[in-house]
Amino acid sequence: MAHGYEMLESPAVPSAGRTEHREPAITRQNVTPRAMDADEPWMRGLHADTGYLLYRLGLRSGQLFNTFLQESGLRLRHYAVLRFLATSEGALQRELSARLGYDPSAIVGLVDDLEKQGFAERRPAPDDRRSRIVVLTESGRAFLRDTDEAGQRVTGELVGPLDAAERESLHALLLKIAADGLN
Template identity: 35%
Template sequence: MPRTPAPSPDAAWAGSDLGNDLSFLLARANAVALAAGNAALRGLGLKARSYSVLSIAAEGLRPTQRELAEYLRLDPSQIVALVDDLEGRGLVERRADARDRRSKAVVATAEGKRLCAAARAEVLAAEERPYAGLDAEERARLAELLKRVAFAD
């Protein structure tokens, strides 16, 4: 006699106290979206963190490593490793920072900009699955709300 599969914990636990906790929900949603993004970027040799650094550099913002660490909320040593990897692949360069000659700005190379454009297309496509339950208006509202939380300080 075939067994009836047990309901997934996701469905069974969604109504739990934890399943209604905003911090947990943000962390879980982040994990789901991050997994989709990393899977999409794998073929380009990137992960979400390295893509984040490359994306900011490709926009011409000329961030310092310290600024990247603050914005991405990563330890400075993680940023150094990410920039070292991207620089080793010829995707970014460290250049003199006009604002502070003691610092170096991280700037995307032409190859870095090309790869970033391809990565951006992959990331946008990868967003379809985790956010499939939201229509365009809901996605825009979610982005607006998350910006308010992420940049409150």
């Protein structure tokens, strides 16, 4: 404990109302506006929860990434597929689904979009005619090359206030907790 998280939450409303106000309106008794014995553990700020922080920053990260990709007509999920294909030299859609955690039905649309943009291609699997193998096209590779730097800038912006050592430390920690759940 003993973190300086209080900085994130401001003390309610200053309410510098100068005007003399009227009737107190509601006077039900089930609400107690009194400042109850503070410092109870259950009333700590939101940012005291690592889980909530992760949730929050995850949203921000996704937003940043999406606005960065927006000009290319893709979204984060497409980018994830591309990046996955870049390391795997072709994958069954079923694999994409399992590894990236998206529903099989979602993969369909994603690969459709990537094919429309010419970044990926569906090929018939030689041994199983049910399956399709998705591979990067040359222009897909080019896209990854060209946007790589900008993508890293986005991440850089996200972890802005951290120095190099801290970034590495954070990355290692995240990797550690990402490793157990297959993700």
